[in-house]
Amino acid sequence: MSSGSDSGTGGARRRPVTLRDVALAAGVSVATASKALNDQGRMTAETRTRIQDTARQLGFRPNGLAQSLLRRRSFTVGLLTNDTYGRFSLPVMAGISEALVDNGVSVFLCNVEDDPRLGQLHVDAMLDKRVDGIIATGKRVDRHLPVDLAGLGLPVIYAFTQPDPGSIAFVSDDEGGARLAVEHLARLGRRRIAHVTGPETFAVVHQRARAHADVLAEQGLDPMPALMGPWSEAWGHEAIARLFDGTGEAPDAVFCGNDQIARGVIDALRERSVRVPDDVAVVGFDNWEIVARASRPPLTTVDMNLVALGREAGLTLLSLVDGTRVEPGIRKLPCRLMVRESCGQPPGG
Amino acid sequence: MSSGSDSGTGGARRRPVTLRDVALAAGVSVATASKALNDQGRMTAETRTRIQDTARQLGFRPNGLAQSLLRRRSFTVGLLTNDTYGRFSLPVMAGISEALVDNGVSVFLCNVEDDPRLGQLHVDAMLDKRVDGIIATGKRVDRHLPVDLAGLGLPVIYAFTQPDPGSIAFVSDDEGGARLAVEHLARLGRRRIAHVTGPETFAVVHQRARAHADVLAEQGLDPMPALMGPWSEAWGHEAIARLFDGTGEAPDAVFCGNDQIARGVIDALRERSVRVPDDVAVVGFDNWEIVARASRPPLTTVDMNLVALGREAGLTLLSLVDGTRVEPGIRKLPCRLMVRESCGQPPGG
DNA sequence: CTGAACTGAGAAAAGGTTTTCTCAAGTTGC
DNA sequence: GCAACTTGAGAAAACCTTTTCTCAGTTCAG
Numbered sequence: 001m002s003s004g005s006d007s008g009t010g011g012a013r014r015r016p017v018t019l020r021d022v023a024l025a026a027g028v029s030v031a032t033a034s035k036a037l038n039d040q041g042r043m044t045a046e047t048r049t050r051i052q053d054t055a056r057q058l059g060f061r062p063n064g065l066a067q068s069l070l071r072r073r074s075f076t077v078g079l080l081t082n083d084t085y086g087r088f089s090l091p092v093m094a095g096i097s098e099a100l101v102d103n104g105v106s107v108f109l110c111n112v113e114d115d116p117r118l119g120q121l122h123v124d125a126m127l128d129k130r131v132d133g134i135i136a137t138g139k140r141v142d143r144h145l146p147v148d149l150a151g152l153g154l155p156v157i158y159a160f161t162q163p164d165p166g167s168i169a170f171v172s173d174d175e176g177g178a179r180l181a182v183e184h185l186a187r188l189g190r191r192r193i194a195h196v197t198g199p200e201t202f203a204v205v206h207q208r209a210r211a212h213a214d215v216l217a218e219q220g221l222d223p224m225p226a227l228m229g230p231w232s233e234a235w236g237h238e239a240i241a242r243l244f245d246g247t248g249e250a251p252d253a254v255f256c257g258n259d260q261i262a263r264g265v266i267d268a269l270r271e272r273s274v275r276v277p278d279d280v281a282v283v284g285f286d287n288w289e290i291v292a293r294a295s296r297p298p299l300t301t302v303d304m305n306l307v308a309l310g311r312e313a314g315l316t317l318l319s320l321v322d323g324t325r326v327e328p329g330i331r332k333l334p335c336r337l338m339v340r341e342s343c344g345q346p347p348g349g
Numbered sequence: 350m351s352s353g354s355d356s357g358t359g360g361a362r363r364r365p366v367t368l369r370d371v372a373l374a375a376g377v378s379v380a381t382a383s384k385a386l387n388d389q390g391r392m393t394a395e396t397r398t399r400i401q402d403t404a405r406q407l408g409f410r411p412n413g414l415a416q417s418l419l420r421r422r423s424f425t426v427g428l429l430t431n432d433t434y435g436r437f438s439l440p441v442m443a444g445i446s447e448a449l450v451d452n453g454v455s456v457f458l459c460n461v462e463d464d465p466r467l468g469q470l471h472v473d474a475m476l477d478k479r480v481d482g483i484i485a486t487g488k489r490v491d492r493h494l495p496v497d498l499a500g501l502g503l504p505v506i507y508a509f510t511q512p513d514p515g516s517i518a519f520v521s522d523d524e525g526g527a528r529l530a531v532e533h534l535a536r537l538g539r540r541r542i543a544h545v546t547g548p549e550t551f552a553v554v555h556q557r558a559r560a561h562a563d564v565l566a567e568q569g570l571d572p573m574p575a576l577m578g579p580w581s582e583a584w585g586h587e588a589i590a591r592l593f594d595g596t597g598e599a600p601d602a603v604f605c606g607n608d609q610i611a612r613g614v615i616d617a618l619r620e621r622s623v624r625v626p627d628d629v630a631v632v633g634f635d636n637w638e639i640v641a642r643a644s645r646p647p648l649t650t651v652d653m654n655l656v657a658l659g660r661e662a663g664l665t666l667l668s669l670v671d672g673t674r675v676e677p678g679i680r681k682l683p684c685r686l687m688v689r690e691s692c693g694q695p696p697g698g
Numbered sequence: 699c700t701g702a703a704c705t706g707a708g709a710a711a712a713g714g715t716t717t718t719c720t721c722a723a724g725t726t727g728c
Numbered sequence: 729g730c731a732a733c734t735t736g737a738g739a740a741a742a743c744c745t746t747t748t749c750t751c752a753g754t755t756c757a758g
Contacts, residue, residue, distance in 0.1 A: 014502050016479075018714060029738045034716060041717090043736055064477040065423060066714035069414045069743045076478070079458065084443045094433045097460055101467075106474050109428065109458040111446055118450075125455050128413040129425070130365075153363050233643045260643070267616075294582045294609070367744060378708045383746055390747090392706055415744035418713050 017058045026054040037062070068130065075105050077317060078126035080119070082146070082161075083139035084111040087288055088306065092137050092160050095310025103318055105132070112146060119147035127152070132321045135313055137161055141171050142203035155320035159313035160306065168320075169330045170313045172304040174204045177335030178211035181255050181283040181302050184337055186219045188344065190253035190281055195226040196239040196265060197257025205257060208285070212255060224251060231257070236264020244272065252280055253343075259284040259291040259301055266295050266342065277344035287338045297341035309333050366407045375403040386411070417479065424454050426666060427475035429468070429496070431510075432488035433460040436637055437655065441486050441509050444659025452667055454481070461495060468496035476501070481670045484662055486510055490520050491552035504669035508662035509655065517669075518679045519662045521653040523553045526684030527560035530604050530632040530651050533686055535568045537693065539602035539630055544575040545588040545614060546606025554606060557634070561604060573600060580606070585613020593621065601629055602692075608633040608640040608650055615644050615691065626693035636687045646690035658682050 023033035028051060035041030036051035037060075054060075068074040079096060083089040097107050108131065110122035126134060133154055136145050138161030149156045150164040163169035185193050195212045198205045209226040216223055227242065229235035236256065244250050256262035262284030269276050276282055276297060284292060284301035292299040312333065320326055372382035377400060384390030385400035386409075417423040428445060432438040446456050457480065459471035475483060482503055485494050487510030498505045499513040512518035534542050544561045547554045558575040565572055576591065578584035585605065593599050605611035611633030618625050625631055625646060633641060633650035641648040661682065669675055 016502070019716095020714075030715080031717080031739075032737055034714095035737090038716080041737085042734095047736080061473075061476055063418070063479060063714050065414050065418045065479050066743085067716080069412070069418060069714085069745095070716055072743075074414065084446070085439055090434055090439075093458070094460060097433070097458055101459075101470065101474070104474070106457045106459075106478060108455045109442070109446055110450075110455075111443060121450065124410075125450070125453070127410055129455060130412060130414050153365070260639075290609075368746095369744080379745080380709075380747080381707055384707090387746080390707085391704095396706080411746095412744050415713085416746080418715095418744080419746055421713075 016063070017060050018063065019060070022051065022055045022058055022060050025058060026051045073321075074130045074132055076108065076129065076131050077105055077321075078108045078110050078122070078131045078134045080110045080112060080122060080134060080136045080145060080147070080149075081138060082112050082114050082143075083137075084109075084113075086139045087286070088139050088160060089137045091306035092310040092313070095307035095312075096135055096137070096159065096314040097310075098307075099311040099314030100318070105318065114146055116146040119145060123147050123149070123152070127154075133157070133317045135159055135317055136163075137310075137313075140202070141174075155317060157313050157317045157320070159310055163330065166328050168316065168326055168328050170309050170316070171330060171332055172306070172309060173332035173334050174207040174304075175211040176332070177285065177302040177304060178208035178255070179215055180335055180337045181285070182212050182215040183219075184300070184339075185253045185255065185281055185283060185343065186215065186221065188253075188281060191221055192224060192249060192251045193221065193253040193255055194224045194243055194251035195255050195257070196236060196243075196261055197226060197228055198231045198261070200228045208257060231260060233260050233264035233267070236261040236266075237268040240265055240268035240272070244274070250280075253282070254280060255283045257285055259286045259288045259295075259299060262299050262301065262342075263291050263295045266297075266299070270296070277342055281343040283337075283343060292338070292340065295342070300340045300343045301338050303336045303338045305333060305336055365412070366409050367412065368409070371400065371404045371407055371409050374407060375400045422670075423479045423481055425457065425478065425480050426454055426670075427457045427459050427471070427480045427483045429459045429461060429471060429483060429485045429494060429498075430487060431461050431463050431492075431494055432486075433458075433462075435488045436635070437488050437509060438486045440655035441659035441662070444656035444661075445484055445486070445508065445663040446659075447656075448660040448663030449667070454667065463495055465495040468494060472496050472498070472501070476503075482506070482666045484508055484666055485512075486659075486662075489551070490523075504666060506662050506666045506669070508659055512679065515677050517665065517675055517677050519658050519665070520679060520681055521655070521658060522681035522683050523556040523653075524560040525681070526634065526651040526653060527557035527604070528564055529684060529686045530634070531561050531564040532568075533649075533688075534602045534604065534630055534632060534692065535564065535570065537602075537630060540570055541573060541598060541600045542570065542602040542604055543573045543592055543600035544604045544606070545585060545592075545610055546575060546577055547580045547610070549577045557606060580609060582609050582613035582616070585610040585615075586617040589614055589617035589621070593623070599629075602631070603629060604632050606634055608635045608637045608644075608648060611648050611650065611691075612640050612644045615646075615648070619645070626691055630692040632686075632692060641687070641689065644691070649689045649692045650687050652685045652687045654682060654685055 019030050019033050023030045033051050036048045037055055081089045100107055112119040112122055134156045137159045138145055141160055142162055144162050156167055158169035160171060182193055227239045254265050256265055262282050266276055266282055269280055274280055284299045287301045287303035292301050368379050368382050372379045382400050385397045386404055430438045449456055461468040461471055483505045486508040487494055490509055491511055493511045505516055507518035509520060531542055576588045603614050605614055611631050615625050615631055618629055623629055633648045636650045636652035641650050
């Protein structure tokens with residue numbers, strides 16, 4: 001405002017005002033100026049406010065680089081991910097970023113794209129810039145990032161990606177989430193709950209399938225198959241064809257491995273005039289709102305609480321940076337069932 | 350490797366090795382050590398390689414904070430966005446990040462969520478950390494971020510969001526993109542090309558609608574309506590109902606304002622047994638792959654080249670930081686038509 | 699053999715801040 | 729009136745690197 005109309009499109013930048021400038025203007029030494037601005041040391045109240053006023057007037061901001069150099073702490077962390085576009089790491093990153101920024105810590109975005117060269121490039125850059133710690137996140141819980149973060153001499157936290165052994169990680173409780181879904185269906189009186197899910201190469205597929213089978217057994221329900229295929233709408237379609245055109249009795253509920261599959265399932269059911277939720281209830285996984293909300297009817301689905309997971313990871317990194325000892329290991333954070341309309345009401349409801 | 354098996358889960362961090370350590374170990378002064386490692390100054394080849402070997406052996410990395418302090422350049426920029434989750438700013442951010450990282454510049458991720466308080470927090474943090482410049486990006490071309498970036502004394506670039514007056518901005522050429530789509534349809538022999546698009550509160554809606562009308566006129570085709578509504582699948586459904594249940598002649602092509610609408614349009618057409626592309630061709634906008642690929646048939650759609658846009662913005666910021674003078678103004682970057690199967694083949698093809 | 703040019707390397711300043719140490723002046727207690 | 733504190737403030741070191749300046753010793757031309 002007060003500095004005129006520099007359009008800022010290039011050319012000479014004005015030199016930032018330093019503590020020396022403030023001290024000079026206030027007629028004191030830099031030491032005194034520093035103490036005045038940090039509410040430290042001893043001096044007359046008059047001197048202190050005079051210096052503070054001068055600083056404000058000059059628009060003084062302490063140079064964070066100099067502070068970091070001295071404090072051996074940059075208030076900066078690196079966020080390593082191989083999934084910038086992805087809908088999993090995004091909420092995680094948002095949660096991390098939120099937790100850190102609230103604590104005055106800035107976040108370097110480092111997209112490594114499954115490329116070891118890029119990974120090393122980013123890690124080197126972070127090391128050079130003296131980040132206080134690193135958070136690694138990815139698109140799959142069971143895949144490593146293309147870099148080795150152990151032995152860097154820095155605190156490292158893993159969120160939603162496979163950790164180095166002996167480190168600290170936060171992941172979602174997929175068994176728990178799957179239980180939530182299947183128990184919900186059982187509670188609503190569904191007896192034949194099928195499972196349509198992703199490729200068997202994914203660890204979570206097996207975790208969720210096991211929970212599905214376990215809950216059926218616990219509830220005294222007949223075992224039902226877990227159909228594995230791609231994570232796509234098309235596979236949802238095809239799975240419905242298999243389930244309804246086969247010889248066995250058709251299901252009255254489908255627990256899907258993700259929301260895209262669920263969307264395909266719902267569309268396929270509608271195309272064969274099977275009513276959702278009246279004839280068949282459907283539950284998804286991920287709570288990918290744009291998909292879950294657009295399906296007809298809106299999809300009841302498991303939310304992995306990824307933002308909370310990220311926040312937790314961020315806060316844990318901060319306490320690590322502060323020197324707190326944190327027990328290594330993998331922490332599973334609970335999921336949450338997002339109830340919409342694809343399961344209907346319980347018989348008595 | 351050589352430093353043993355510190356699990357890195359907390360406790361004392363080892364002090365990074367400094368130039369002083371290297372100099373001491375090599376039996377020279379820090380000045381000489383610095384010059385040796387930067388291939389500067391004069392000394393025997395023997396001395397130089399000895400120092401370099403020592404540095405390597407000790408795992409020395411120059412402290413970027415100290416270098417930045419001296420060079421008055423932090424090799425760091427801030428990326429301000431109000432759309433961390435979003436599918437528009439993400440590719441832009443990826444492009445920016447890519448361009449910058451390749452030039453040794455790290456990126457602070459600053460999500461401001463349309464919250465002025467958060468915006469100020471982030472801007473202050475960036476200023477404190479002495480970023481070399483700022484890139485602002487957002488989810489809408491016609492909406493300002495909740496912070497004022499003018500008069501910061503820093504280079505600023507806007508990407509896919511409304512710039513301050515007199516500044517430098519990169520946006521997609523929406524008219525051009527829309528022309529691409531409608532001309533494609535016309536070239537394929539479609540004569541009645543309707544337009545179903547987003548709310549009239551969006552500037553891009555009007556730009557694309559104008560291009561639609563213009564191309565129809567240029568091609569000597571009858572004017573067709575531009576139906577405006579929400580950016581949703583549901584609106585795509587409803588628009589088809591209006592177009593086909595109304596009194597007028599039904600369209601033989603629909604140019605949609607985004608891929609979700611297009612998806613709704615395609616689903617609605619299938620439900621009324623109108624064949625796509627045989628009876629009606631459909632074009633979307635955004636090339637949101639997850640939607641465009643999942644629709645049946647896969648959607649031909651306009652790609653705004655957002656990654657390239659981001660890359661361009663990043664490179665421009667760098668030249669600004671280097672002191673190059675860049676003409677202020679808004680640069681429109683061309684779109685690209687992503688041809689899939691929702692428009693079929695030209696009559697002669 | 700002497701002044702000039704060159705060589706290899708170190709000393710010191712700079713960058714901006716924080717913190718500890720020092721010190722002169724003023725105040726209290728006896 | 730003097731020792732012992734207290735007060736307000738500055739000097740200087742520290743953080744780590746880069747760069748300019750300085751300097752002793754060597755080589756060369758004349």
